[in-house]
Amino acid sequence: MTERWDGFVDNKNVFLSSAYLGALESATPGRMSFYYVLIEDDNGVQGVIYFQLIHFNAGVSLNYDRNGQSSSTGKLRKAVRDFLAQRIDFYALVCGNSAVTGPHGFLFNDHIDQQTQLNIVDCCLDWIKNVASSQGFDVQLIFIKDFYSPVFTHSDRCTTFPQYNEFQAQPGMIMPLRDTWHNFDDYMSDLQSKYRVRVRRARKKCAHIERRILSKDDILTLESQLYRYYRAIADKAVFNLSILAEDYFSTLKEKLGDKFHVYGYFEDNHLIAFYSMIENNNSLEAHFLGYEESANKKKQIYLNMLLDIIEFCILNKCGKILFARTALEIKSSVGAVAHNMYFYLQHSKGFHNKFLPLIFNVLDPKEEWVARTPFRE
Numbered sequence: 001m002t003e004r005w006d007g008f009v010d011n012k013n014v015f016l017s018s019a020y021l022g023a024l025e026s027a028t029p030g031r032m033s034f035y036y037v038l039i040e041d042d043n044g045v046q047g048v049i050y051f052q053l054i055h056f057n058a059g060v061s062l063n064y065d066r067n068g069q070s071s072s073t074g075k076l077r078k079a080v081r082d083f084l085a086q087r088i089d090f091y092a093l094v095c096g097n098s099a100v101t102g103p104h105g106f107l108f109n110d111h112i113d114q115q116t117q118l119n120i121v122d123c124c125l126d127w128i129k130n131v132a133s134s135q136g137f138d139v140q141l142i143f144i145k146d147f148y149s150p151v152f153t154h155s156d157r158c159t160t161f162p163q164y165n166e167f168q169a170q171p172g173m174i175m176p177l178r179d180t181w182h183n184f185d186d187y188m189s190d191l192q193s194k195y196r197v198r199v200r201r202a203r204k205k206c207a208h209i210e211r212r213i214l215s216k217d218d219i220l221t222l223e224s225q226l227y228r229y230y231r232a233i234a235d236k237a238v239f240n241l242s243i244l245a246e247d248y249f250s251t252l253k254e255k256l257g258d259k260f261h262v263y264g265y266f267e268d269n270h271l272i273a274f275y276s277m278i279e280n281n282n283s284l285e286a287h288f289l290g291y292e293e294s295a296n297k298k299k300q301i302y303l304n305m306l307l308d309i310i311e312f313c314i315l316n317k318c319g320k321i322l323f324a325r326t327a328l329e330i331k332s333s334v335g336a337v338a339h340n341m342y343f344y345l346q347h348s349k350g351f352h353n354k355f356l357p358l359i360f361n362v363l364d365p366k367e368e369w370v371a372r373t374p375f376r377e
Contacts, residue, residue: 001036001038002018004040004045005036005038005045005048006018007045008038008044008045008047008048008107009048009107011281012107012281013104013107013280013281014256014278014279014280014281015097015100015102015104015278015280015285016048016050016104016107019255019256020252020255020256020278021034021036021050022255023248023251023252023254023255023256024097024099024248026247026251026255027244027245027246027247027248027252028245031054031055032052032053032054032055032098032242033052033053033132033137034050034051034052034053035050035051035052035053035128035131035132036048036049036050036051037049037050037051037124037128039108039120046109047106047107047108047109047112047117047120048106049095049105049106049120049121050095050096050097050104050106051093051094051095051105051124051125052093052094052096052097052098053091053092053093053094053132053137053139054091054092054093054098054241054242055090055091056088056089056090056091056092056241057088057089090138090140090141091132091137091138091139091140091141092139092140092141092142092143093125093128093132093139093141093142093143094143094144094145094241095121095125095142095143095144095145096143096144096145096343097145098143098145098241098242099242099244100285100287101146101172101322101324101325101341102146102172102285102322103145103146103147103148104146105121105144105145106121108120114151121144125142125144129142139348140347140348140349140352141345141347141348142164142344142345142346142348143344143345144164144344144345145169145343145344146169146172146341146342146343147341147342147343148172148339148340148341148342149340149342150166150342151342163346163353164344164346165344165345165346165353165356165357165360166342166343166344167342167343167344167360168341168342169325169341169342169343170325170326170328170341170367171325171328171338171339171340171341172323172324172325172338172339172341173322173323173324173325173328173331173336173337173338173339174320174321174322174323174336174337174339175310175323175331175334175335175337176319176320176337177310177313177314177318177319177320177321178190181314182314183314183315184307184310184311184314186314187310187311187314187335190375190376191374191375191376192375192376195333195374198333199307199334201300202300202303202304202307203304203307205298205299205300205304206265206299206300206301208267209265209266209267209272209299209304210265210266210267210269211263211264211265211266211308212263212264212266213261213262213263214262214263214264214274216250216253218262218264219249219250219253219262220250222264222271222274223246223247223249223250224246225271226249226262226271226274226290227244227246227248227249228290229271229273229274229289229290229291229292230244230288230289230290231243232290232291232293233289233290233291234288237326249276249288258279259278259279259280260276260277260278260279260287261276261277261278261279262274262275262276263275263276263277263308265291265295265301265304265305267295272291272292272295272301273289273290273291273292273295273296273301273305274289274290274291275287275288275289275308275309276288276289277309279318280322282318282319282320283318283319283320283321283322284309284312284313284316284318284320284321284322285321285322285324286306286309286321286322286323289302289305291305302327302330303330306323306330306331306334307334309321310334310335321336323336325341326367328367328369328371329369329370329371329372332369332371332372332373332374333372333374335374335375338371345360
């Protein structure tokens with residue numbers, strides 16, 4: 001199956017390659033299972049679909065205010081979290097990848113129209129749900145992610161299962177690279193004056209910081225520190241559907257090789273931060289990162305990471321950078337543009353399914369931000 005799967009996916013989407021999926025399965029984040037579906041006919045493979053089965057507990061995944069639970073507001077939020085934890089605990093079947101942003105749930109031949117693709121995915125969801133049920137998993141929620149435009153609401157259903165609820169997620173931040181950029185100075189020259197000053201100031205603060213590309217052996221040596229920095233960032237998130245395993249970075253480096261890059265920031269030979277990137281066809285995906293909070297405040301580590309990623313992409317002639325959907329304002333300040341993203345939820349019980357929009361609106365951690373336009377017209 002692996003040979004047929006990779007033969008079809010080829011270089012179209014690294015997040016659907018057996019190398020990446022194998023790494024994720026080897027370094028399984030928490031209580032997660034995986035299902036893989038090949039769509040074939042007499043002419044060969046026509047599509048692939050990827051599913052994750054996740055144990056979801058609201059008390060674990062929701063983090064309202066870990067730093068402010070001593071306040072009256074924090075205590076109230078903790079009470080809400082504890083209340084939810086006792087009542088929202090089930091298995092969710094995900095079409096897509098809970099660990100990353102983007103449309104990484106399925107891939108079909110171009111001649112198959114979108115409506116047919118969605119109908120096939122829909123039928124397979126019901127089938128895999130029944131498979132999981134036969135294995136003892138009570139799947140109560142189906143989660144389909146992520147799309148850059150509304151797609152699933154009007155799909156013809158192959159069963160009488162309740163209708164999907166459409167939700168708009170935080171936007172994905174995407175930065176197209178201009179053909180006129182051959183080096184970082186070209187990028188700088190296109191910035192408005194105040195943004196150039198900001199970049200120079202940030203670069204100056206990190207002038208003495210040593211950047212190193214980390215080899216597989218380096219990652220293995222520094223893995224506990226990398227993971228600690230990653231968790232320091234991840235644990236601040238209001239919502240986490242999955243948390244990476246500690247050996248994720250070394251496993252991914254082993255499986256993806258030169259397509260996966262990890263850079264470390266060192267001060268006096270001490271690791272203070274890292275960021276990672278995945279090459280995906282002509283795009284580059286900004287992946288997980290982490291840093292010492294005190295170093296970030298003094299040296300603008302995070303902004304420097306964004307700038308380093310931009311410089312890497314310019315020098316390596318990438319078409320665009322996918323910055324995911326966190327820290328929206330600072331990403332827009334370096335040139336990333338917001339793109340709406342949609343996902344779909346469906347509860348197995350019709351009564352509960354009707355209330356999903358209300359529950360989501362209460363729990364949804366929307367980030368307030370102002371879009372920046374850093375480039376000269």
